[in-house]
Amino acid sequence: MKRRSFIQKSVAIPFIPTNFKDRSFVEEDELVIERSLPGRPHQGKILAAIQPHSDDIPLFAAGTVAKLIDEGYRGYLIQMTNDDHAGAGDTVGEVIRNNEVDTDNVAKALGLEKVYNLYYRNHRMDNISPVEIRARLVFLIRMLKIDTIVCYDPSGHYEENPDHYITASAWEAARWMAGGRLDYPEHFDAGLKPHTVSEMYYFARGPQLVNRVVDIGKYIDKKIEANLANVTQGPAGNQGARIYNQLKSEGKKLNLLGNSEEEANKNYIKNVVLDMDSKRLRGVPSDRELGKQFNLEWAEAFHYIGPKPNKFQEYLDQNVH
Secondary structure (H helix, E strand, O other): OOHHHHHHHHOOOOOOOOOHHHOOOEOOOOOEEEOOOOOOOOOOOEEEEEEOOOOHHHHHOHHHHHHHHHOOOEEEEEEEEOOOOOOOOOOHHHHHHHHHHHHHHHHHHHOOOEEEEEEEOOOOHHHOOHHHHHHHHHHHHHHHOOOEEEEEOOOOOOOOOHHHHHHHHHHHHHHHHOOOOOOOOHHHHOOOOOOOOOEEEEEOOOOOOEOEEEEOHHHHHHHHHHHHHOOOOOOOOOHHHHHHHHHHHOOOOOHHHOOOHHHHHHHHHHHHHHHHOOOOOOOOOOHHHHHHHOOOOOEEEEEEEOOOOOHHHHHHHHHOO
16 A cells, blocks of 8 residues: 555544634544533532643633533543642742632633642653652542543643643543552542543544534633633733723723623633634634634634443343343
């Protein structure tokens, strides 16, 4: 087989992005548009929103997290690093503290019950033993009985940040190992039991195989609130208010920002951070652009992996007399 023909066949499944007008970044045959569900259909289930840094969930998945919490999940925010070299502060200690406060406020904004900080060094997670990270995650999965995770995609492409891909691969391994009866048996003496995560919403900030688009129109204000809470490291902070006051001092006005500092901050996040200047990189559509593709106002994209049906059990149920 010629190498070129092999490549052409091997890339038959499209990746984000080449041309979002024809939606060539999604698995059309498997694509699900996930919309808000009435009531609390996920009552009793546990969600873990996982981020290496304080801005990851707010930017890429806050709408989906807010939606799932609203539908009955109890949730936790798991912060992998201490963000010691990212954000505002005169010293490293101040930067860490500021980011920690912001992360707590992000969790509150999204209705998450608690933050678990693992305090790995920022941008240095590739220096940590994968086995050590995995062991901590297996414990958390079993202790919290996590059913669903929202996390970076372990198969995401062209990701330069080691904290992102180390976090993703560690969770992908831990979420199935936690279900084993022979891994870390000392946990069972402490009263824990094997427990496997059964649903994964994986996001990426580059090329990704997308099979689920979540309608977050109902939760865009929650997403804005989460990004407002992320002052120290967030792409917005008080940027809207700063621009508003600068223009005001010059006798100018930008209608997009509104009529107050508070409105300016919210509108800057909504119209600039989540749309015009989205942190989704390398041509990946913003939340607003993505929504337009599917006749939605706002949307987030994921590679979703859910519970696998037991076809043999279904066969037994239907055929045993």
